[in-house]
Amino acid sequence: MSIPSVVIEPASSNEGDDDRDADIISPTAIGDSNMTAETQTIKHMSPSGGVSGLPDDFLYKVETMHHFEAANSDELELKRGDVALVVPTASVEDQDAGWLTGIRESDWLTLGASAHKGLFLENFIQRLE
16 A cells, blocks of 8 residues: 655745645644634634624734745735734645735725735744734
């Protein structure tokens, strides 16, 4: 019996392969509610409880300390001083590699749920209280 192999790539390899997300396989256990254990944990961590004016899955706000230029379409371009709303990161691998997922607050206030959500480096930001 052969063991299937899994290829995990970084969130941003700068190789121009925009469809690489389809190649990432993350094994997770499915519970009785058809929700992965990963998703259950993330939803449990959400402190906002659907606070009006913020994304339902909002975790906390951060301020960008350095310019972050998006190299791929799944990344969020941020300028120094931008405030981002952090939401749960879909991939544990991205989170473990120092990536956060968020939405620029100004975009959220203007566009709402249609605002671009993307990855950015955790070491480029400072958490706001």
